[in-house]
Amino acid sequence: MSSCECSKRDHEITLRYREMELEKAEIKFKVEKAELELKQYKQEFDLRLQKEKINIEIGRKKVQFEAKHKAADHTHRHRIPHHDISEANNLLQTTNYKHTIIITMAPYAHTPGTSSTSKTSSESSSSPITPPSLNGAQIDLRNRELDLEKSELKSKSEETLLQCKLYKAKYTLDKAEIKYERRKADLDVKREKQKTDFEIMQRKVALEAERQREDLELKYQKFPTDFKSELGNQTPRTRPQLVEKLRGWKLRWM
Numbered sequence: 001m002s003s004c005e006c007s008k009r010d011h012e013i014t015l016r017y018r019e020m021e022l023e024k025a026e027i028k029f030k031v032e033k034a035e036l037e038l039k040q041y042k043q044e045f046d047l048r049l050q051k052e053k054i055n056i057e058i059g060r061k062k063v064q065f066e067a068k069h070k071a072a073d074h075t076h077r078h079r080i081p082h083h084d085i086s087e088a089n090n091l092l093q094t095t096n097y098k099h100t101i102i103i104t105m106a107p108y109a110h111t112p113g114t115s116s117t118s119k120t121s122s123e124s125s126s127s128p129i130t131p132p133s134l135n136g137a138q139i140d141l142r143n144r145e146l147d148l149e150k151s152e153l154k155s156k157s158e159e160t161l162l163q164c165k166l167y168k169a170k171y172t173l174d175k176a177e178i179k180y181e182r183r184k185a186d187l188d189v190k191r192e193k194q195k196t197d198f199e200i201m202q203r204k205v206a207l208e209a210e211r212q213r214e215d216l217e218l219k220y221q222k223f224p225t226d227f228k229s230e231l232g233n234q235t236p237r238t239r240p241q242l243v244e245k246l247r248g249w250k251l252r253w254m
Contacts, residue, residue: 013185020178027171031164038160045153052146056139063136 013182013189016185017178017182020174020181024171024174024178027167027174031167031171034160034164034167038157038164041153041157041160045150049146049150052142056142059139063139
């Protein structure tokens with residue numbers, strides 16, 4: 001592998017590492033966003049729960065007051081003790097003066113035979129009774145609705161927590177994958193570098209052997225003729241043997 005291919009491989013590894021870092025940052029942002037949403041859901045639910053508790057308490061007090069008002073009105077129709085007349089007057093401040101006088105004189109209105117008593121009884125029977133705006137059944141229904149909303153919010157919070165755990169697990173997996181890819185890339189680069197160094201060393205050895213062979217051939221060609229004649233028949237045999245030996249050495253290193 002050439003140096004250009006090694007640099008290209010290194011560049012691809014760097015790009016992959018940056019992509020992994022970007023994915024890791026996105027997962028971390030999603031986890032933080034889910035945690036903030038869960039916290040916001042909890043705060044909203046606590047606020048709504050407090051508000052509904054206050055409304056229920058107000059409704060209960062209102063029901064108790066109206067029930068007491070109704071009981072006092074029913075008692076005034078039959079017999080009102082002297083110590084309850086002032087309380088009845090305080091409860092009926094919003095009605096007209098005539099109705100207040102009739103209610104106050106209720107113990108004397110049960111004598112039959114007079115037109116005033118019949119008029120008083122008809123007016124007292126026709127006077128509307130304000131029904132409670134929030135009775136016990138409505139309070140129970142509202143409590144059930146609150147319990148249902150609470151269970152829904154709890155399930156939603158559990159789902160958000162599971163999503164956070166999923167994001168964290170994915171983040172851990174991506175981190176391990178990044179570590180594995182980086183280690184694998186480092187090993188690949190190291191292996192390619194060793195392979196390239198070995199090829200370069202082989203080429204250097206082959207070039208050195210070729211250069212030595214050429215030097216020997218050139219040196220043999222420059223031998224004097226008298227030295228060649230002194231060698232006799234050994235000269236033709238020496239050169240091919242040396243060339244074959246050099247060629248075998250070269251092939252062994254190629």
